[in-house]
Amino acid sequence: MPAKNYTAAIAGCGSIGEAHMEGYRGLDNVKVTACADPVKGARDTYMRQYGIELAYETVDEMVRKARPDIVSVCAWHKLHMPLTVAVAKAGGVKGIICEKPMATSLAEADAMIEACEKNGVKLVISHQRRFTPGWEKARDLVKQGAIGKPQNVEIRVAEGLLNWGTHAIDGARFVLGDPNPVWVMGAVERRTDRFERDTPIEDSCIGLVHFDDNVQFQIQSDLYWEGGYDAGKFMVRGSEGMLWVEEMQVRLFNAETRGWKDVQLDAAEGAKAIGGATNAAQVQELVRWIEGGPAHRGAGRSARVTLEVMMALYESARRHHVIRLPLTERGYPLELMMSEGKLPVETPGRYDIRGFLKRDGIDEGEYAKLRASGVAHHEAMRRLHGAGRKG
Numbered sequence: 001m002p003a004k005n006y007t008a009a010i011a012g013c014g015s016i017g018e019a020h021m022e023g024y025r026g027l028d029n030v031k032v033t034a035c036a037d038p039v040k041g042a043r044d045t046y047m048r049q050y051g052i053e054l055a056y057e058t059v060d061e062m063v064r065k066a067r068p069d070i071v072s073v074c075a076w077h078k079l080h081m082p083l084t085v086a087v088a089k090a091g092g093v094k095g096i097i098c099e100k101p102m103a104t105s106l107a108e109a110d111a112m113i114e115a116c117e118k119n120g121v122k123l124v125i126s127h128q129r130r131f132t133p134g135w136e137k138a139r140d141l142v143k144q145g146a147i148g149k150p151q152n153v154e155i156r157v158a159e160g161l162l163n164w165g166t167h168a169i170d171g172a173r174f175v176l177g178d179p180n181p182v183w184v185m186g187a188v189e190r191r192t193d194r195f196e197r198d199t200p201i202e203d204s205c206i207g208l209v210h211f212d213d214n215v216q217f218q219i220q221s222d223l224y225w226e227g228g229y230d231a232g233k234f235m236v237r238g239s240e241g242m243l244w245v246e247e248m249q250v251r252l253f254n255a256e257t258r259g260w261k262d263v264q265l266d267a268a269e270g271a272k273a274i275g276g277a278t279n280a281a282q283v284q285e286l287v288r289w290i291e292g293g294p295a296h297r298g299a300g301r302s303a304r305v306t307l308e309v310m311m312a313l314y315e316s317a318r319r320h321h322v323i324r325l326p327l328t329e330r331g332y333p334l335e336l337m338m339s340e341g342k343l344p345v346e347t348p349g350r351y352d353i354r355g356f357l358k359r360d361g362i363d364e365g366e367y368a369k370l371r372a373s374g375v376a377h378h379e380a381m382r383r384l385h386g387a388g389r390k391g
């Protein structure tokens, strides 16, 4: 086996960190040497499960002592900016893969980009579905003109715009060759006190995004997603045909196909699965970027465009008018609307749709037993939260 050329470390030993671990484990040239999490049980699980030797309570200590080349930031949204900036400023790190959504405001995203660029760190945001064979094939077909001139993308997602919406918007941008957004019009409803991973989110929203070349995205979140839609699936319509895009399947409709036809995915590409393999692919592309290759398809500057579209949708609802980009609001417009009394809660009671992931206070002994018996992390956490929290 060839020598490992890079070391990596995981900041946040939770569920998506496991997908990052699977990705790193699929590579010969990167070895995960360290992890950090304030919750001891979470650190212990990673050490036991993945044979990681070094574990720390804080990310600062991890970077200072373990000196990794690459850091995966896998904590909740509000921590993406402070952890990414701290890792970049610590010096010595070559690349960061930070989880989606990039941040919850443009000010945070810009702080991340600036800290990374000033310190020579390549920043990638984990919209890892850009590496799925279906999305890659769809991008090729659009480029080859299989549907003529792209005109419209229909996106239907759920469980918060920042949660699933970021994947679908980013994916549709990828398939269309990353066009430039020009204006956004949006409407937002928040009548319950809804959060996702500690971040306030809407009950539902809808947006129309206009891009260069007169392409438009219609986005609806938490309204209607029947018909097979989710974060990985969307419909692209063009002047000469249509594409139904999924991560592992693409269907084409044009004059030649005379109806819907499955598009053959390359055999090698078809072997790629969601999770570990896409994470491995995004690490490999980061390594090539670190070594002087082209910018990563998930580079921070590209992910900022996806974030700007989502923030502009909220800001349009806040201002009751079309938002022409660039967006000037630097905060999180949904939170601003809340503090301005524009989204009064009608059904009191804060709830978090990912609250079951909170690790502190769970019975770690029970957790270890569940995992040892083959229960996946999410399911184990749901069961433990259902059974009540300690402390």
Ligand SMILES: NC(=O)c1ccc[n+]([C@@H]2O[C@H](COP(=O)([O-])OP(=O)(O)OC[C@H]3O[C@@H](n4cnc5c(N)ncnc54)[C@H](O)[C@@H]3O)[C@@H](O)[C@H]2O)c1
Binding pocket: 011, 012, 013, 014, 015, 016, 017, 036, 037, 038, 039, 042, 058, 059, 074, 075, 076, 077, 079, 099, 100, 101, 126, 127, 128, 163, 197, 357, 358, 359, 360
């Ligand atoms: N790309 C994807 O497909 C995908 C899928 C799921 C989640 N995510 C994203 O990943 C992020 C994490 O979500 P999750 O589901 O893995 O959450 P999780 O709760 O399972 O894991 C987060 C971990 O971070 C730890 N943590 C908290 N504060 C920390 C700190 N200061 N330093 C280090 N670690 C800290 C927690 O203790 C926990 O173990 C979220 O932003 C989410 O949107 C992305």
